[in-house]
Amino acid sequence: MKRRTLLLSGLGASAALLVGWGYLPPRSRLGHAGSLGQVEGEIGLNGWIKIAANGDVLLAMHRSEMGQGVHTALAQLVAEELSLPLARLRLIPAGFESIYGNIAMFVGSLPLHPRQTEPGHTSLGARLGQWTVAKLARELGINATGGSSSVADAWEPLRWAAATARQQLLGAASLRWKLPLPELLLEDGLISHVSGPSAHFGELAKEAAATPPGEVRLKPKARWTQIGKPLARLDLAAKVDGSAVFGIDVRPGKDLLFAAVRHCPMLGGGLGPVPVNALLQQPGVLRVVQLGTVAGSHAAVAVLARNSWHAQRAAASLESAWQQRPAGALNTAQIESRLADSARVAAAQGHVFFSQGEADAALAQAPRKVEALYQAPYLAHATMEPMNCTACVKDGRVEVWVGTQVPGLARAVAARVAGVAEAAVTLHQTYLGGGFGRRLEADHVGQAVRVAMDTGGVPVQLLWSREEDMTHDFYRPAGAAFLQAGLDAAGKPLALRLGSAGDAISPRWMERVLPALAGPVEPPDKSASEGLFDQPYAIPQQRIAHLATHSGVPVGFWRSVGHSHNAFFIESFVDELAHAAGADPLAYRLALLDGLPRHAAVLRRAAQEAGWGQVLPKDRARGLALHESFGSIVAQVIELSSQQGKPRVHRVVCAIDCGVVLNPGIVAQQMESAVIFGLTAALYGRIDIKDGVVQQRNFPDYPLLTLAQTPLIETHLMASDLPPTGVGEPGTPPVAPALANAWFALTGERLRRLPLATTV
Structure with missing residues (x-):
């Protein structure tokens, strides 16, 4: 404490201001009506909500709709608090005010372990870090749709904005009719009283704008009529009839x-x-x-x-x-070879993202050792619209x-x-x-x-043409991981030592898009090691480190980012440990999930729904994987066969705990999308560079999973009262390891390099 006092006194007034700012609560995200602009016939109630003359509600939409259903999900939050049919809610563009910034995405960038953040076990350090980053993100106000964070970020601000508007409308009706506010009824956008008076929102909006909201409370779960319901998507009609504008x-x-x-x-x-x-x-x-x-x-x-x-x-x-x-031609063959070498030394020379106990000593003394090198290639985004x-x-x-x-x-x-x-x-x-x-x-x-x-x-x-789009992308980085585990005589892991290598995305992205915040000193990039340092298994001694490389290949964020290949590395390796122990892969994982009941429940649910342990025809096998990303826990079981010596996936069973489910239909759609996306990458996806030139130019040489190849996909949602977490990306990471583990169960061949269809 004495040292801290001396440091602060040396910094003087600036430190005092910083400390004072740190103790202040984050600024409100309610905003003000002026943020939405003046339009005749429309009355703004706050920075999110306007009321049209006919009683419709206009919501300032601050997130981008790219097929993930976010416009519908966020609209449901507002419609719920206002007891309004979703069809009576219209979306208008949000402005550029800082209230629309994405706080949850930046909080999600903190390198926190699930054992620090699970409900009831959140550490003081984790809470302090989340608080500080949330405050900084609120001040920056960067509006971004990414990190599977849109619903998590809007969960409180949008409901509070709508609930505040509701109380203003009810208050205006109470003053106009001189009736007690608790006696007023609100249903389908109409405020009424049993004695006869009634009015829709548009008739009360002007008075509501001048009415203090009084006490504002969110609608309790017991009264929800729209959250949790599979309501039709707002963008569906326009995308069917062709009127949607891309x-x-x-x-x-x-x-x-x-x-x-x-x-x-x-x-x-x-x-x-x-x-x-x-x-x-x-x-x-x-x-x-x-x-x-x-x-x-x-x-x-x-x-x-x-x-x-x-x-x-x-x-x-x-x-x-x-x-x-000027620095010479890029070649993926050379880059991948260097990554493999770097991964082998990364545990000793890289940045340590997580350390527990004495992994090196425990590994040296372990009765049995298992080690493996895993690799993943560069990947393009290949969006349908170039x-x-x-x-x-x-x-x-x-x-x-x-x-x-x-x-x-x-x-x-x-x-x-x-x-x-x-x-x-x-x-x-x-x-x-x-x-x-x-x-x-x-x-x-x-x-x-x-x-x-x-x-x-x-x-x-x-x-851009498709060829330009494919050959000048910001690619998902290639990566490699060297994993070593020490097992006791019964096959239980005593130690895990892991080194990974690959380019850091965040510093390169900041140089391109946020040059004012980029600097000569690069902090460790959590996305490079996510899914590795924060794997959930209770292994006593651990050392997880990453060696950041700078290959020169342009890299960027790709669906599920580091989790996309790190899940393949760690979950395949855990499967190897189960095999070395002579244990069932499901039972082996469950034994290592002590203290994480939600993870165990998700894994059990996927296994149960998939019929794990039930006899399959001799030409089929199952594999499973468990992975947490973007706050959500996903387990998948893949059933496959061999077709002309290649994996042929028949069924994917997916269980997910993503907190409160806003729209189960949209969650299921996103899990299906993520599985197809993940299967495409796991089976076929790779970008090769020779003499600086990307070799894949279009879909004939960068194939996507076809409809005929798409398996039956089943999604099972875990009931939860926790706030919503990510949905758009968490379904992708477990696909590759579940696929590789199923292939091993079928053939005895362990595939450690993606893509799998070109490895066998």
Whole structure:
């Protein structure tokens, strides 16, 4: 305590201010009605809720809809508190105020172990860390849809905003009718009293805006009528009838121009002489714009034309003396070999994310030892809608139409490229034709704005071809892990020593999108070791470390991030330990889940629903995996056979504990989506780079799981009273290990390298 006092006294007034700020509660996220803008016939009640003249409720939607159902889930929170049919709630774009920032995503980036955060066992250090990061994130106010955090982040703010609006409306009715507020009834957007008076929200909105809310309480679970129900998605009709607007659908005017981009084929390379005159001779070509690097993009050429076909044809024909990157050509074969070597030394030389006891000594003294090297390749996002952005630069202002996971940061990139203030940029958010983390980037936004600066105020839509999208992605990092375990005579693990290696994503992303926060000193990136340092099993002696590499390959966030391959490493290895012990994989795991009853319950549920232990035909086998990510616990059992020597998956049984379930239909959809996504990656996914050039260019050489190959997927939801946790990503990590473990059960062949279909 004395040392701390001396340090603070040395810092003087700044330290006092910092300490004082630390003791203050986080600022309210209720906001104010002015945040939503003035529109005739609409009355704002706070920074989230407006009331239309006809009584409909308008909700400021601050998260991006990319197929995960978040618009419906968040709307259900508001509809519940206002006792309003979901059909009476309309979504309007949220602004850029800090109340819309994603706090839960940043809190989720803390490297906390589940034994520090399980309900009833949360450590003081964990609570302090979460409190501090939450306060910082509230001040930063970065609006991002990612980290499976949208519902977790909105769980309290949206319900409080709606409940506050409800009390204002009820208070206005009470004052108007001079009737006791507790006697008023609220149902289907109508406030009434048994004596006769009634009014819908629109008739009370103006008075409600001037009425203090009084005591505000959230609706108790016993009175919920919408949370927990599989209500139809709000975006369903528009996506069925074709009226939904994605970025690629934007048409801001008849004079719209189209641009296609061609990057240097070698990652990190540059442009040689560009044959501008030859390109201008191509049909329909109007202009050629050379693009420098912006927000992480590579050197490129944009070809401008009156239609997309002419622009794409001309860009594809471009021949240039492309320049190799100064540091030399990238090759995945060399990178993967170095990663394997780095993983073997990482436990001793890497950053230690978790240490317990004396793992080295326990390992040396263990009667039996098991060790294995696991590897995973680079992966592309391969979103159905390639990167695109429409922009117009005119009279000192910028207008952008784009599907993005980070509207505020995309707006900042547009402003930076155009040389204007952020307030001079208007960003129109569209639906996203897939995100998976790729649209956390803003490289294509910067490119579109740069091209639009040369069109004399005419809007331009920049569209990447599938080939450009595949070969110039920000890839899921390749990774390797070397795992060593010491077992006692009965096969129970005494020690676990694990070293992993791979590029850190967060520092590279910050350099591209948040340069003001990036620095020369890189803190350890939790996403590199997540799923390894925080694995749930009660192994007495542990040392989990990661060696951050910098391969030069552009890397970015990919669905479930580090969990996507780390789950394969750890859950496959635990299966190896069970086999070495001669134990049933289910029973072996359950014996190691002491003190984590929720994990054990999820694992038991998946096994029970899958018929674990029941006899299968001799040509089939089951494998299982358990993994926690983004606050949710998922167990999966995969049943497969061998077809022409390759895995053929027939059934996937999934159990998930994600806290309170807002919409069971959407959760099931996300589990199905995650399983298909995970199977695609586990069986086929890989990006190979030779002489700096990505070899996979389109879906024929980067295949996706087909409908005919898609197995039966069953989802089982665990009942919970805990706040909601992630849903969009947690279903992906357990797929690869459950698949590999099933293959071992069937064939006796242990696959330690992804993708599995090319390994066997």
